[in-house]
Amino acid sequence: MPRPVTIRTVAERAGCSIATVSRVLNGTARASADVEARVRAAVAALDFRPSEIGRSLKTLRTRTLGVVIPSLTNPVFAGSVAGMEAEARGRGHTLLLTASDYDAAREQDLVATLVAQSVAGLVLTVADPDANPTLDLLDGQGIPYVLVYNEPQRPGRAAVTVDNAAASRALTGAFLAAGHRRILFIAGRFSTSDRSRLRHQGYLAAMAAAGLAAEPVLELDYLADTAAHRSALAGLLGGPERPTGIICSNDLLALSVVAAVREMGLAVPGDISVAGFDGIAIGRLVSPPLATVDQPTRRMGARAVERLFDLMGGDAARTVELLPFELRPGGTLSPVSPPVASAPRASATPQPPSPKSPSRKSAARKAPR
DSSP, X not given: OOOOOOHHHXXXXXXXXXXXXXXXXHTSSOOOHHHHHHHHHHHHHHTOOOOTTTSOHHHHHTTEEEEEESOSSOHHHHHHHHHHHHHHHHTTOEEEEXXXXXXXXXXXXXXXXXXXXXXXXXXXXXXXXXXXXXXXXXXHHTOOEEEESOOOSSSSOOEEEOOHHHHHHHHHHXXXXXXXXXXXXXXXXXXXXXXXXXXXXXHHHHHHHTTOOOOOOEEEOTTOOHHHHHHHHHHHHSSTTOOSEEEESSHHHHHHHHHHHHHTTOOTTTTOEEEOSBOOTHHHHSSSOOBEEEOOHHHHXXXXXXXXXXXXXXXXXXXXEEOOOEEEOOTTOOOOOOOOOOOOOOOSSOOOOOTTSOOHHHHHHHSOO
C-alpha cells in the first residue's frame, strides 16, 4: 500500500520543519525565498492536497459561516438554509448550523459559541432584532452578520426578508373580500418573534381601514401540540358569535389550528376559514390546500449569504432588503356562507280551498260522466 502523503512527507522532502510548511501554505508568516521554493516544489511533486481539517485553525475558521435559526423542525427555515448552503459552498465556505428553539437566552449562548469558533460571519434569525444585546456585541466587535426573516426597525442592521406587515394586510384583505368580518389573529409569542408582531400589525391596519373592530389577539406557542391549541380555542369558537376566519402568523401554527378546529366538530372552510404565513410545501399537500403568504425562502437564504460576503469584503451598506411575497390561494379560505333561511312552518289551522283551486270532490261533480 503506498504511503499516504501528509504535511510531514512534504516537510521531509523539502528539508524543513512541519511548522515551516504550514506557515508557507497558510501564509501566516514569511519564509526565505529558497525555503518557500523548496516547499512548493515538494507540494507539486507529491501532489499534496492539504486537508481542510488539517489546516491551521485560523484558516479553517475563516472558511466557515455561523448560522442561527429558531427551529430545525419548521420547513420554512430548511428552505432558507438550503439557499445559504448552496451560496456558501459556491464560495468555498461551509456552514455551522444551530437552532435557538425560539429561546432568546439560548440565542446569546449560540452566538457566543460561534464567535469563539472565529467564524468568518453570521446569518441569524433572532427573537428581537432591535433590542438585542447579542447584536449590540457583534456590532461593537465588528463581526459581520446578516439577519434573515427579521425586519429590524432601527438603522444599521443588514437583513433580507419580506414586508411582513404589508403581506399580512394583503392576506387580511383577502378575508375581507370573501365577506369575513369577524377575523381572529392567532400569533406565535410576540416575545419570541418580531415577524409575529409585524404580521399582527398588518392585520390591525387592514381591519381599521375596513372600519371593523379587531378581535383580541391570541398568542400561542409555535411548538405546542394540537391538543393545547384546541384547548386554547375552545372558549372562542364554542358560541354562535364565533369568528368566521382565522389568520395564523405561520403555516405550522395554521395547520395545527385546522386540525384543532376539525376536532371540535367544525368544518374548514365550511364553518371557519383559516390561513397561514410562510408558504411551506406541506401546506400544498393537505386537503384542502392551505391558504398562505408565500415567501421566497431559498432566495432569502442565498441572498443573505451574498450580502454577508459583501460586508466581509468591506461593503458598509447595512440595510434591510425586502424581497417580493405572493398570496397563495388555498381551499382553507372561502367566502362566508350566507345564513340558511328557515323553512316556513306548516299552519295548524286547516285552510279553506282556494277559489281558483276547487277541491278534488267538487271538481269530480263537475266533471262529465
